[in-house]
Amino acid sequence: MSSPQGSDSHGNGRPEANSNSWSQDGYCGLEEESYTSRRLRHASAHHLHLTSRRFFIGPIPEGWLQNHRKTWYKSRLRFRNYTSRTITFSVDPVATHYKQNSDRIAPPSLDPQAESDDEETESEQSNEPQDQLAVDSSSPLRMLSHETVGSAQEHSQQPFSDAAEISDSTEIQNNDPRNNSQEAASSYFTAREGTSPEEQRRKDKTKGKNNSSSIPELPDQGRPNSIASVSEADSSTLLLRSSALSNTKGKPTTSSTGALAQQEPQSEDTAGEFSAGSGGREEWDILQPLSSRVARFNLDDNILDKQQRLRAKMSRTHDNISSNRPHKRKAQKGAIAKAEKMLVRVEETPQTHLPDDYMENDSLKTETRIVDKWREYLVVCRKGSDEHTSFCLQMYKTRVIPEVQKPGSKKKPCHQVHLDHKTTRVNLYSPLDKTLVLWRPSDRGTKIYIIRPRSAAHSVEWYTFICQCLGWQRPKSLPISVPDLGVSLVFKNPFENLEPNSSTSTDQDGGAVKEEHFAASAIVRGCMKMLEGRSEWADVLKRWSRTEKMGLAWKRYDRLEWIVGVNAEKIYGSIAMQTSHELELRPRQHYSTAVHEENTKTEEPSPIEGFLIRLTSQKGVHQRLNKMFFKRLYFFTQDHYLLFCRPAKAMPPAPPRSSLDNNSDVPSAQKILDTMPTSFDVDPYTIADGEISWLDNGNQQHVQGHDEEAYVQFKRNIHNTSESDGFIDLCRVQEVRTVRRGSCSADPNMDQGPDIEFHPEQRDTPREDGSTNQFDDERTLELLLHNGLVVRLQAYNSSTRDEWMKRLDSLVKYWKKRTVADITELKAVRQRNLESLDIDEEMESFMGQFGRKWEVKKAVASPQIHNMCALSGCRTIKMSGQLYRKPKRRSTFRRCHLILTEGKLLIYHSALRKRNGTEIPSIHQEHEMTIDLHDCYIYSGLLTDSDLLYSNQTFDSNHPGHHALPRVYLASDAYTSSDEDTAISFVIWQPRRRNLFRAPEVGEEGQTKKTLRQVSALGVHGRSIVFKARSRVEKDRWVLSIASEIDRLQEEKPEDIRIVGP
Secondary structure: OOOOOOOOHHHOOOOOOOOOOOOOOOOOOEEEEEEEHHHHHOOOOOOOOOOOEEEEOOOOHHHHHHHHHHHHHHHHHHHOOHOOOOOOOOOHHHHHHHHHOOOOOOOOOOOOHHHHHHHHHHHHOOOOOOOHHHEOOOOOOOOOOOOHHHHHHHHHOOOOOOOOOOOOOOOOOOOHHHHHHHHHHHHHHOHHHHHHHHHHHHHHHHHHHHOOOOOOOOOOHOOOOOOOOOHHHOOOOOOOOHHHHHHHHHHHHHOOHHHOOOOOOOOOOOOOOOOOOOHHHHHHHHHHHHHOOOOOOOOOOOHHHHHHHHHHHHHHHHHHHHHHOOOOOOOOOEEEEEEEEEEEEEEEEEOOOOOOOOOOOHEEEOOOOOEEEEEEEEEEEOOOOOOOOOEEEEEEEOOOOEOEOOOOOOOOOOOOEEEOOOOOEEEEOOOOOOOOEEEEEEEOOEEEEEEEEOHHHHHHHHEEEHHOOOOOOOEEEEEEEEEEOOOEEEEOOOOOOOOOOOOOOOOOOOOOEEEEOHHHHHHHHHHHHHOOOHHHHHHHHHHHHHOEEEEEEEOOOOEEEEEEOOOHHHHHHOOOOOOOEEEEEEEEOOOOOOEEEEOEEEEEOOOOEEEEEEEEOOOOOOOOOOOEEEEEEEEEEEEEEEEEHHHOOOOOOOOOOOOOOOOOOOOOOHHHHHHHOEEEEEEEOOOOEEEEEEEEEEOOHHHHHHHHHHHHHHHHHHHHOOOOOEEHHHHEEEEEEEEEOOOOOOOHOOOOOOOOOOOOOOOOOOOEEEEEEEEEEHHEEEEEEOOEEEEEOOOOOOHHHHHHHHHHHHHHHHHHHHHHHHHHHHHHHHHHHHHOOOHHHHHHHHHHOOOOOOOOOOOOOOOOOOOHHHOOOOOOOOOEEEEEEEEEEEEEEOOEEEEOOEEEEEEOOOOOOOOOEEEEEOOOOEEEEEOOOOOOOOOOOOHHHHHHOOOOOOOOOOOOOOOOEEEOOOOOOOEEEEEOHHEHHHHEEEEEEEEEEEEEEEEEOEEEEEEEEEOOOOOOOOOOEHHHHEOOHHHHHHHHHHHHHHHHHHHHHOOOEEEEEO
């Protein structure tokens, strides 16, 4: 593992590289953006081994294999060869539109010298059409989104024929401005000035052939690179294109850009004349773009001809480069700069003056009226038309917006905010969920726009963007504190050399690697170099280099927000979060996998899974009509949960080292049973000498196969968790034991005998599979719960039952200790902050919400509580716990249990109750509903006051203004809280209505087609689901975890927006 101050391993352009990031130089065959590579950037090999291993206790029932082996085998193949896909950010519809229509207008620039530079450039390009614009690759309006392979190839395949019609399903346009300039200037050329007569006849003949016959596909060398570089992603044209591509795109022309230059005498081979007697003249005409690569023989040549051809070639190369160079032009008024869906609420206040740093804390002192409740709009930033308003924000109810907004346009925005630097102000309304607020004077006082982008990363990006529109600049220095060393550093000019002006560079071995342009990694390296010169920190730095991975985090009171993902690219929140947060350099810590008690250390056991037969109902009843009913289920553990699902929805692991991986045909059920052992380990990351064993193999196919297998196991765990029907909390299990006759009231009516078979076919129904009057004690185990109920589970045989008992018992003991250590850490951090700030528990709630940055600077934050596992995907369950949910606006709160996994929020019943409200003891918690986070928004804090819909009238004369009463949670861990309702609440907003949207999709062959898909309806009210946590700390953790998952989902899916011409 490289040291934090190493420099050789940081020029590989990995999106999440840090100062001591894992180097791939020693592992041949592992792709840069593979699943294993991305996980090793944040965690060690040992942590990957502990969080990915499992143990399967079989066997797989024969009845299940006969009915599900085909779907099971095909589902494994869905994740094969995933590393061949390009993993990038989502495609920005605005950047894609301007890339497709680069001959119209360019997105405006925020550069104050842009207009003067554009005018100077415009005078030099008088021979070009006025409506032809190009995007400057160094423009500060660079989007986070990058072009994917499909979008890069989507507009590169253009028919050669003039008469070729383009169908409405493709709408592919010519994107090369050189071809446009060639067409505009073609009328000024004669045959003598442009080309020779022989070449002209060949082109005419080729043109006629193109109209009547198909054109063979160009070779790969003549196509643009499918992976767009950073500079290409922001520019509408490529700086250098292959000449073969420029000759084949768009309409065929009889002239070139360099034809106006002085023409040198050319020999026959320079003019493209093929030697006489070749015979294949027609084939040569079709393959004309490849003429420069065909060997020429038997040509009369001399020194003078060589010099003349060399000068002609140099002249043509210079003209090609000049024509390919992008030119900045003056942006048209009303052009789109950015566009994104957002949640918007409009308020109004009679006050004419608000503080410059107006936020949610100031809203308590401001009398406001809600003009428009939360609605989802398409927020578009356009080039302004006023001298003082360079940009304006427009909010639409439709996804189809005009390219240029004109006064007489039919599609008008619902709201419009002029970004005038004299009257308009912007700030972060909530430092936790990154909600934005804009306000400007109105006829009745001041109008306030509260804007919530779906992604917190995009929210701070929009904040920086609007600040630049209003004339603000990035800070020239960043203060960074190192809490472990007790020092503070000042990093000068952190964004000086981080513009993506170049795409690739060459290392010492001659390989092309991407140039790293992520500010977070550069800042970490700079800070480590500053610390190297001090000898008193040598031991700490040496330990960090061996065992830790360094990273940056924003600290606010007792909360840590790690800078990972898209936030690490430019640290867009540097302007927004400096007023309320403190930037820290810390070792990246993950959720602990061991419990330390005095002199003992207990390591986390391996999770288990397998098929079992449950002999108990949810209410703990064992019999009905003097018969015991049973249910075949698939059980698996995740953290301290014993989850189960119906066998029809389960996906068990594949047998190890079997013929399934090498054979494309689906094997028979008997073959699978013969090759699969009864129980086996599922360990995609086996460890040898502290490193992953299969990474040192050196065989690319071998390494890629293991990486794909690790990804398959990751997706399999997510699938099983998402399909779970309920769970048993292992922390509430008092004992794992064998069957004890007489512990249940049904035992006197039950006989001893193997009546329940293990291999028969299972029915996909929530009801019981059947009933019996006897069961086998040798195959059955019992779980004694804290409420006195007993859960009976029957395994395949006595040996598998003993394996289940041994491993379940170790899991129960470990997770009981782990949960106690977690709550101890939470209480210790709070007590330490109370002592350091000299406040009580009641005041601690106010400090977390209203405390200024300088007031809470001495507070400490625990990286164990706010760890990296939820952000890096180390575990299947990212967050879990008990919350109080109000499903509808005017309903009451009910306790529930939530599990956050990849893209979904699973909600389980907390308890069974009678009609009168009396709780019924139960053995497990049943699944109630699932919230898909793809189209959801989350906001918290004082914004939830309108969703709570009640006002607490409790008055305490000793504490006027404080409405919340002290709470104590005795049932769990005796945790106390004195937080207000708004301090512990957050809301998940979902759209109610759906519309059909005609969206373009890129096929496997790069062709674009339009399909109808369901999207959320804009401009309408949605559904607000209110959640309340036990304390402010738990609420902060839930908001950050859900927001990070929404961030990841938004980067994977592009915006459904269509931009139409004027």
